[in-house]
Amino acid sequence: MAVTDPSTTASARLDRTKMRKIATASVIGTTVEWYDLFLFGTASALVFNEIFFPDVPPALGTILAFLTFASAYLARIIGAVAFGHFGDRIGRKSMLLISLITMGAATLGIGLIPDANTIGIAAPFLLLTLRVIQGLALGGEWGGAVLMTVEHAPAHRRGWYGSLVQVGVPAGTLIANLVFLVVVSSIDREALLTWGWRVPFIASIVLVAVGIYIRLNIEETPSFQQVREQGAKAKIPFAYLMKKYWKQVILGGVATLSTGSTFTLLVASGVSYGTSEQGHSDSVMLWAVLVACLVALVGIPFFGRLSDRIGRKKIIAAGIAGEVLLAFPFFWLMDTGTVWGVFVAYSLMMLAFSANYGPIATFLAELFGSKIRYSGLSVAYMLSGLLGSAITPAITVWLLDLTGQSSSIAWYVGIAALLSLVALWLLAENRLASIDTVDARQVDPEADGAVPDAQARVEQAGQA
Numbered sequence: 001m002a003v004t005d006p007s008t009t010a011s012a013r014l015d016r017t018k019m020r021k022i023a024t025a026s027v028i029g030t031t032v033e034w035y036d037l038f039l040f041g042t043a044s045a046l047v048f049n050e051i052f053f054p055d056v057p058p059a060l061g062t063i064l065a066f067l068t069f070a071s072a073y074l075a076r077i078i079g080a081v082a083f084g085h086f087g088d089r090i091g092r093k094s095m096l097l098i099s100l101i102t103m104g105a106a107t108l109g110i111g112l113i114p115d116a117n118t119i120g121i122a123a124p125f126l127l128l129t130l131r132v133i134q135g136l137a138l139g140g141e142w143g144g145a146v147l148m149t150v151e152h153a154p155a156h157r158r159g160w161y162g163s164l165v166q167v168g169v170p171a172g173t174l175i176a177n178l179v180f181l182v183v184v185s186s187i188d189r190e191a192l193l194t195w196g197w198r199v200p201f202i203a204s205i206v207l208v209a210v211g212i213y214i215r216l217n218i219e220e221t222p223s224f225q226q227v228r229e230q231g232a233k234a235k236i237p238f239a240y241l242m243k244k245y246w247k248q249v250i251l252g253g254v255a256t257l258s259t260g261s262t263f264t265l266l267v268a269s270g271v272s273y274g275t276s277e278q279g280h281s282d283s284v285m286l287w288a289v290l291v292a293c294l295v296a297l298v299g300i301p302f303f304g305r306l307s308d309r310i311g312r313k314k315i316i317a318a319g320i321a322g323e324v325l326l327a328f329p330f331f332w333l334m335d336t337g338t339v340w341g342v343f344v345a346y347s348l349m350m351l352a353f354s355a356n357y358g359p360i361a362t363f364l365a366e367l368f369g370s371k372i373r374y375s376g377l378s379v380a381y382m383l384s385g386l387l388g389s390a391i392t393p394a395i396t397v398w399l400l401d402l403t404g405q406s407s408s409i410a411w412y413v414g415i416a417a418l419l420s421l422v423a424l425w426l427l428a429e430n431r432l433a434s435i436d437t438v439d440a441r442q443v444d445p446e447a448d449g450a451v452p453d454a455q456a457r458v459e460q461a462g463q464a
Contacts, residue, residue, distance in 0.1 A: 015154075018219075022152050023164045025214045026145040029100055030168025031175070032207045033141045036107040036134060037072065038169075039176040039200050041268040042289075044068070044393070046180070046275070046282055047197045051115045052124045068128050072135030073390030076382040079139020081238050084375030087144055088237040092151075092374065096144040097215055103137035104208030106130045111201025143378030146361045151221035151370070151435055156308055158435065162362030163304020169357070170296035170350075173267050173289065179203060181286040223370040223435060237375040241368075245376055248367040252376075253383030254423035255316075256364065259357045260388025261416040262323050266292055266346060266353070269396040269409070270334070277400065278337055288342045292350035299354030307359035313429045316363060319356030320421045326352055327414035331406035356420075366430035388416060 048068070079099075087095040109130045116123040146165050153161035179200040187196045241249065267289055274285040307315045326349050333345035361381075368376035392412075399408040 019149075019152060019154075019161065022218055023149050023161055025218045026148045026165045027168055027171070028207075028214055029096060029211045030142060030145045030165055031171040032100065032204070032211045033103050033138050034169050034172030035176045035207060036103050036172075036204055037138055038173045038267055039107070039180070039204070040072075040110070040131060040134070041264070041393070042176055042180050042271065042286070043197055043200075044268060046184075046271070047193055048127075050193055051197065052127055054116055067394050068124065068131055071128055072131050072138070073382070073386045075132040075135025076139035076385055077379065079136035080143065080378035080382040081139075081375065082136070083140020084143060084241075084372075084378045085237050087140065087147075087374030087378075088372055092144045092147050092221055093215070093218060095140050095374075096148065097212065099137045099139075099141040099144065100208060100211050100215065103134055103141065104205060104212075106133040106137065107201055107204045107208075109133075111198040111204075139378060139382050142381060143374050146365055146377060147221060147223070147374060148218065150362055150365045151223040151373075155432075155435065157305075158366075159307035159312060159359050159362045159431070160301065160305040162365065163301045163307075163358040166300050166304065166357055166361055167297060169263065170293035170300065174293035174297070175207075176200065177267075177286045177289045177293070181283060181290070184282050184286065223373070226370065237372045238379070241372045241375045241379065245368055245372065248427065249376060249380045249383065251423045251427050252364050252367055252380035253387060255420050255427060256360055256381060256384035257388040257423075258320050258323055258413075258417040258420035259353065259360060260385050260390075261392045261413055262349065262353045262356070264389045264392040265396065265409070265413055266349060268393045270346070272393070272397065273400065273406070273409070274334065274342060277406075278334060278342075280339070280342065284339055284342065288346045291343055292346040295347050295350045296354045296357075299351055300358040303355045303358035304362070307362070307431075311429055312359040312363040312366075312431055313424060313427075315355055315359050316424055317421060319352050319354065319358075320417050320424065322352030322355060323349070323417040324414050324421075327410040327417070328407065330413075331410050335406055363427075363429070366433065366435065367427065370435070392416075 052068075083095045083099060107130075110127065113126050113130070114123060119126075142165075145168070146162055149161040149165055150158050183196045183199050184192060271285045271289065274280045274288070275282060303315050303319070330345045330349050333341040335341075361377075364380050365373060365377050367380075395412060396409045399412060400406065402408070
């Protein structure tokens with residue numbers, strides 16, 4: 001009978017415990033951030049047009065609310081550059097704390113803004129300002145959270161741990177919609193417009209406090225420690241990034257475009273379409289989002305883990321293809337006017353989204369060397385938000401108002417997905433390359449015969 005070395009077992013257990021702690025800290029932090037972000041999206045679809053834009057036609061009011069929603073995505077690019085600079089120069093941990101505190105303060109502020117009937121035009125301007133601050137914070141949050149898990153993770157489980165950070169998106173959305181559902185179900189429409197909508201924003205301060213407490217007790221990543229020890233920090237990370245990695249940034253952003261357009265369709269545009277065009281109640285649409293988010297909570301880590309086994313690009317491409325194929329059936333089901341049609345449409349599209357979104361964080365992180373990975377990962381992802389999530393709600397409302405046909409939205413979603421598929425095809429996969437390489441070259445070990453790093457070889461042998 002084989003004898004197990006106690007020290008080896010203890011070391012392995014310590015590593016697993018450490019990874020669980022790091023993953024938990026990242027998931028809770030990103031859940032808080034996405035809760036705050038998508039809370040705004042839900043409110044934009046349901047009430048903001050009446051609260052902040054009461055003197056314009058309903059369709060225009062909804063477009064203006066969604067454009068305010070979109071303003072954060074431009075701010076996210078600026079936040080990605082700023083937080084990426086300091087994340088690559090100072091470290092991942094400190095930037096994560098700053099971004100979380102900033103997001104919490106902005107969200108609380110939104111919940112306290114007087115409406116347009118009280119302070120007039122100042123109300124939407126205050127809303128816009130706080131929304132921009134939210135965007136700045138999220139621009140630094142996501143990339144740092146991904147790197148905290150991916151740069152700590154064993155080579156053969158990077159896709160799994162990276163996908164856990166992605167779970168923050170459906171988890172935050174689920175909580176945001178659940179809180180809104182409780183409020184909507186508990187009070188009448190007049191109370192909702194007067195004070196009820198504020199409750200979910202103010203309540204976010206509790207989640208932020210929990211996130212800050214957990215993040216105070218995590219360590220800096222090995223990859224950044226190696227950059228610091230080697231004195232390899234880039235003087236101006238963004239400038240270095242755009243000089244050496246500009247293709248990966250642009251293609252990575254376009255490859256991730258469809259995740260933003262599809263998810264925003266589900267949590268914002270779809271809710272607006274279901275209530276205004278199909279006559280469903282706010283509660284029905286919020287329940288559809290909740291069920292879809294439950295699908296994603298299971299699907300995202302499943303596909304992330306699968307990407308460790310068969311490759312990231314294969315899983316992502318399958319998810320994008322699913323979004324293309326489901327674009328028209330999604331609206332055919334919605335247009336049946338039935339509750340079951342809404343739930344089936346949402347669940348199927350969210351499953352395709354999960355395959356696309358689960359491995360994408362790790363895939364993007366593996367495109368960049370560790371000296372500018374925070375900047376590269378953040379800018380590429382936030383670029384996708386600007387190209388996809390930011391404009392999707394306003395464009396879909398405009399297309400529907402222009403054509404009166406839901407098929408126009410389906411064409412938009414399908415074309416966005418096809419663009420992502422082309423960009424993904426042009427990028428190489430670095431699943432088997434070392435994550436600790438300070439200044440990596442984009443390679444595809446499975447395609448060109450390159451040998452995986454020593455750590456990966458050992459771990460893969462252990463799996464076998």
